[in-house]
Amino acid sequence: MESGRIVGTATPRKEGRDKVTGHARYIDDLTFPNMVYGATVRSGIPRGRIRQITFGPEVAWNEFVVVSAKDIPGNNYIALIDNDQPCLANGIVNHAEEPILLLAHPDRYALSQAVASVSIEYEPLTPILTIEESERRTEIIWGSDNVFKTFLIEKGDLDGVWGRADHIIEGEYFTGAQEQLYIETQGVIAAFDAEQGVTIWGSMQCPFYVHKALMVLFELPEDRIRVVQTETGGAFGGKEEYPSIIAAHAALLATKSGRPVKMVYDRAEDMAATTKRHPSRTRHRTAVSKEGKILGGEIEFVIDGGAYATLSPVVLSRGTIHAGGPYYWPSVRIRAKAVATNAPPHGAFRGFGAPQSLFAMERHMDRIARALKLSPAEIRRRNFLKPGQTTTTNQTIREPINLEKLLDRALELSDYQAKKQRFAKENKHSRRRKGIGMAAFLHGAGFTGSGERYLNSVVGVEAQCDGGVRVLVSSTEFGQGTNTVLSQIAAETLGLSYEDVTIAQPDTTEVPNSGPTVASRTAMIVGKLVASAALGLRQSLVAAGMLGEVSTAEEFRKACRNYVAQNGGLRCLARYEQPAGIHWDDEKYCGEAYSAFGWAVYIAEVTADLTTYGVSVDDFVAVQEVGRVLHPVLARGQVLGGVAQGIGFALYEKVEWRDGRMQNSQMTNYAAPTSSDMPPVRVHFEELGNEHGAFGAKGIGELPIDGPAPAIVNAVEDALGTSFNFVPLLPEGIFEAIAASADPAREEHSQSRVL
């Protein structure tokens, strides 16, 4: 891999100085003249009809602006995919925390008193609170059958396979909801002006998603809605679709009050009311030969979408396509569905369906290993996809990937064999049992199938009067390094210094739509467009006779200055073009699902303490092939951050549901990993390039969260000899299983997996 001058080096984070000095301005740091605050009155029950709303007498209601569904100028729904989610409930509520009324007042403290003073009388309806209840259809709460979406993938001749199998291995695996827990809560400021229309400033990943939703809600044209992303304190998917809702709410209050309105959620509201990772249930039935080769299988993958569709169809899609893991399946049938329950709608969270189905696949591989009396490493070796073979969607692997080599590297870095033997011996004499476990996985980068063509992203690069260039994208920075990486790409492409490149704040009136900042697509796809637009800019300067075909950085800067001085400006746009050879069949759900995959093998070493029943992760190895490392510090940061969230997903982060509402909606009782919970992590990158990605890069943001949970639970089984098929795995869960195996009468209770 050729070493870049700027790409591939650790350039300073573009907005870093402001962040370490406290100068970075997040939405709650901003105040506008004449600004008031907004708050939301929400449903207290998971399902029912609204009978009566009473405004308590102790509040001076004339000081408040009150907004209900009837104040919505256009359509009362949040435009996304199915358009089934009301902006404000109108007579009926389908989940706890569903927004009903909006209040605005100049005094933030008076607002919370007022919210508490609104009493709502309901006629409760029977809620559906689990996947199983939804499947039973004793109540129909969505559509005709409670099903948002289904997929069916069929490959090869499955029916012949069962007779030929030497082993048929079954398993059922569960994952629970997970809260994104960005440290900056959801927040926006909205303003309305009769001429300019609606303006939104706020914490978000996708300004154009918010823009589209507001156009529909207000029935205003494109140029009368303006959305500006402010410095965003973490997102992880939690600010992909949700900001459209809080923006809509603030905008309605701003319109009715005639004043700018700031809405910032406190932590409890944010945790209880906004989206979380979809809970899942996966069932595997696999035909395996005595040599340990997968002959075929059936996989059923089900996710709980909550009360409205939001992004469930797409989460389901990704989870379905990843359900077979990085293995060769000669034949497979994958049936997938997203079902409705009366929980607050679930949504995007890093990984987006893949952590769920890959948890099941990797737990199941260890189960297959045990059935065949093969090691976890060996069973994977015998089934790894190789170049030239086809995936579950019949995509031929054209990348020069060598999964065995990744596995070998991981085994070596983690000292796996020696540790496994040592632990087996030492565990006999200790109540602190050690174990080591692995996970092998993949993550497709970019939107699935024809998704990138549908997004039709556009990127701009603009000459500046000081001779530098400015990158124009709607792709947002929220810690992962968008600003830095896209600037590196532009600088490298043009032979400029990193400092010559600036990047515009994503403002829908200033930048083209480069698509949402999701799906691990920014570096790979948007980055490639930035390079194209930069080259186009260069060509324009050459064509204008201001620059030679070969030029120095100083000549380029001079040409920019001259062109801008003479012509007022120069902007070059580049639009996405789907690479040749990417064919995807949306009906049969087969073909090239992604233009590139990241591949990884992770190994976790744990201690399971038989006195406290707690598990700690003591050591971790993360080996991945990512095409090209564009920035070594940022890339490592993505892996470490993803591993930390994966540890939380595996061991600590449990959403306690009661009556369809999150009970532990506080940081006190929803435990996210602290520095004390993070083991040393050895990160190793392989770089095999990617012809379709900027400078050979593939996506890297989500891959790291797919592996830790199964690696950890595999390690716990290694330590304790007990099989756990759900996450999060809390001490209570371990205690129950161990107590049950000691006393078979408890068996039934221990089977109830906690979601």
Add this chain to the structure above:
Amino acid sequence: MNGEPRSVHAYPMQRLLDVLRQELELTGTKEGCGEGECGACAVLVDGALVVSCLIPVAQAKGANIVTIEGVTADAGLRALQEAFLKCGGTQCGICTPGMILASVHLLSKNPRPTTDEIREGLSGNLCRCTGYLQILEAVAQVARA
């Protein structure tokens, strides 16, 4: 306030965090949870590391308070901020002010902490982006120097 005497008009039970951010217009200190769990609001009050979301301003009367704005002004502590930038200790930045205050506090009490001592010293500050290790490395780098 960061070495300068300041006076404000505030209700005694108003949170110190709000007085800092609103009355004193020092928005560098952040709110992450409002319950003293995440440390994003961490400041130094008479040298003690406290979560300002749980301190009624009356309790801070007459105290020496240091916020991220004060840390930035002190030339000797800029090394910590440079290290955060170099090591990748800052991603989205929202936990960074509190994390830097906690690091300042740790290093003032223990100028040569071990990795475990750094880990423990920062365990009251949640970060969701970095997975902590690059933050620990930044502090270790400054401690070694």
